[in-house]
Amino acid sequence: MNLILLFPEEVSGDRACLSDRRAEHIRTVLRSKAGDRLRVGVLNGPLGTATVETMDRSGVTLLLDLHGPVPPLPPTALILALPRPIMLRRVLAQASALGVERIFLINANRVEKSFFQASLLQDNAYQTALIQGLEQAMDTRLPELSIHQRFRPFIEDVLPGYLADYPVRLIAHPTAPADLGGAAPMPFTRRTILAIGPEGGWVDFELDRFSACGFRGFTLGPRILRVDSAVPALLAQLELLRRLPATAG
16 A cells, blocks of 8 residues: 545545554554654545554544645546456456556456356445555546446447547457557557457457447457456556657657
8 A cells, every 4th residue: 555545525624534444554564653644645636645643543643735736537448348256356456556547347248247246346346446556556546437238238329428538449359460569559649448358359249349439459469368467468558658759769
């Protein structure tokens, strides 16, 4: 936890009182004491610092200085065919840490329908994983997440409403003819929406529908990765491509 992330309703004037895992982290991991300064942020709000005012077994009171910047929204959206529940929490935390503006969890031909009954998808339980990613990355901008149990309504009715926001549209598939560098227009600085399918890949119908929406296919190479490896690998490659114009020469 590199950032103590506060909910807006926890901030009262220039103070916040914590009694959950964050307070335990401050006590036992950071080993803070009264007067120590910590890095804090408000969910979807500014970064800042806090001074430990009081601390005991019941909780921690922080004196806040929230005059830092509000982090910018990441320029990437992620379309993700719903992975197995056992890896979903990890994938969401990784995506949040690496920076995405929104996540669409969708159905696909090779997605087990039972995956949508996962407890992580009930009552916004997934937000815990997203917040853990923000705490790791020192960000405050919580990704928007939506769940779509039917592929055709998503691709035909939902997705078109977002396409104007993302001029670069990419879809990962093992048999695509180009790698990411060949599929992404250079210099690569524009807002991007990235689609990652099930471990078995997209079926032809799904690829055709994405292609009709302007998505360009690319491959990571001959190795087929699990979703929890592919998501951080691809988001990291996108960030690298964005930085190339600034570092070239």
